Amino acid sequence: MDVVRFDLRGLAPGQGPSRRHVASVVDAAGGDVVVLGPVPALAAVLARLWKTDRLPTVTVGWEPVDGDAACRGLARDLGLGSGTARELPLVRDDHGGVLLHHGRIESPGGQGLRKRFGAQAHHDDARVADGTITRIEARPRWDDDALGVTVVVAPMRTRRSTGRALQVACDPARVLRDGVPVDRDVQRWTWYADDRVRWRLQP
Incomplete structure (x- = not known):
């Protein structure tokens, strides 16, 4: 073939x-x-x-x-x-995209100490954000079919977790999938490691 x-x-x-x-x-x-x-x-x-x-x-x-x-x-x-x-x-999202290396949810104005937004986020059953934050970062963990999440609440204040699904409800925010911004601001977003769907990599 x-x-x-x-x-x-x-x-x-x-x-x-x-x-x-x-x-x-x-x-x-x-x-x-x-x-x-x-x-x-x-x-x-x-x-x-x-x-x-x-x-x-x-x-x-x-x-x-x-x-x-x-x-x-x-x-x-x-x-x-x-x-x-x-x-x-x-690792998919509920807008039809795929995440391979690094996802980020941030204020529409981009990163910066004063660029913050309100968000509530759950990583599996754990609440990882509830209030004003700076950004949320997500990275696939290929060795254990999971998603690593970092919530930056303020400079030098972070929360880290590992699980399958990240669900976010927030003020209008910008999402970047592997460095590419989604074409509109969002108020809800989900990333999840779907182990029911496999892809075959030939390295």
């Missing part, structure tokens, strides 16, 4: 690929896919495969961008270059 090499190395920092472009290439691929490009490129391809119910049957390879810190971090976490194929969970 043919392997399709999907080159998205031209993406600018903070930019995700066009959904239409991703669909046109991924939907036409009859076999496995190798993604060339930054973390958001790989996330977009996985999201499309999941949406079209092809994720369990397609092996995905990834050739990250040189000199990109997020690529280096994710490649290390995934064991890229080990030569051992891995079955991994999919």
Whole structure:
């Protein structure tokens, strides 16, 4: 079966690929896919495969961008270059996106000591935020099919937790998925490590 090499190395920092472009290439691929490009490129391809119910049957390879810190971090976490194929969970959100390396929820004005917003958040059964905070950060934990969460309440005041699902209700806030901002402010958001949906990485 043919392997399709999907080159998205031209993406600018903070930019995700066009959904239409991703669909046109991924939907036409009859076999496995190798993604060339930054973390958001790989996330977009996985999201499309999941949406079209092809994720369990397609092996995905990834050739990250040189000199990109997020690529280096994710490649290390995934064991890229080990030569051992891995079955991994999919960390999804309730807006159809996929999170691979780093998610952030923050004030619409961005980061800063005075940029705060009201939020209530639960990580599984634990309440991890209830009041005014600076930001929430989420990172997939690939070794235990979970999601690590850090709530920054104020400088030098953080709360850390590990679990499967993060649910947030908040004042209007900006969400970034692997460095790419969602196209509108949100007041509700969910990230969860869905171990019922697996994807196969060929490193």
